[in-house]
Amino acid sequence: MSDHAWLPLFPLNTVLFPGGALPLRVFETRYIDMVRDCMKRDAPFGVVRIKSGKEVGVAAQPDSVGCLAHIVEWDMPELGLLMLQTSGGQRFRVLETRTLPDQRIEARTELIADDADAPPSxxxxxxxxxxxxxxxxxxxxxxxxxxxxxxxxxxxxxxxxxxxxxxxxxxxxxxxxxxxxxxxxxxxxxxxxxxxxxxxxxxxxxxxxxxx
The missing domain is CATH 1.10.4060.10 (BPP1347 like domain)
Structure with a gap:
């Protein structure tokens, strides 16, 4: 992510965890554009829980900690609809956000170190x-x-x-x-x-x- 200081965020009414599998149905033009850009750069986007607001329309307020989503598979069954399979990567902390003219949110972030595994119990x-x-x-x-x-x-x-x-x-x-x-x-x-x-x-x- 070093070549792209601002991380595109996908605010959702869900929480993605590292190592998790998250299917996404993307139909809003702004997010289809975002996903296409991520695929072009082979880069992840950030999944963040919505603190206030809605998934569609005006930009929602994201929570302060999210998880990187790596695109594993994609399909476009019809024009204007992207079906994604994503995998949870590293967690990140949101330091600063900005809202783009199309109401997409981007954030400056810092990655959170992966949890150390505990001994068997x-x-x-x-x-x-x-x-x-x-x-x-x-x-x-x-x-x-x-x-x-x-x-x-x-x-x-x-x-x-x-x-x-x-x-x-x-x-x-x-x-x-x-x-x-x-x-x-x-x-x-x-x-x-x-x-x-x-x-x-x-x-x-x-x-x-x-x-x-």
């Missing part, structure tokens, strides 16, 4: 085992739909990684986008996994620690 094993079951169920449902159902999970599973397991759970838990955003902003993978584990125990998805 009982929490990781419990969360990873449950996640593996969920992934299989969702993938089977996507295949059974017969309509090119999309799996929200990357092809390569990293069930021995605290970062990866915590991030995938953060994407699929039925929580608010604000709660998801707070989890994205944590800079410690073990803390993120601990919160996920607590949620799964409270909702009976994994067993609690019987020693307590």
């Amino acid at each position: 009982a929490e990781l094993v419990a969360c990873a085992t449950a996640l593996n079951t969920v992934i299989k169920d969702i993938n089977e449902a996507a295949r059974a739909s017969g309509e090119g159902g999309f799996s929200p999970f990357p092809a390569e599973l990293k069930l021995d990684s605290t970062c990866w397991v915590a991030n995938r759970w953060c994407e699929i838990l039925p929580i608010s986008t604000l709660a998801r955003q707070k989890l994205l902003e944590l800079t410690d993978a073990q803390s993120r996994l601990a919160i996920v584990h607590q949620y799964l125990v409270q909702h009976g998805i994994v067993a609690g620690d019987k020693s307590h």
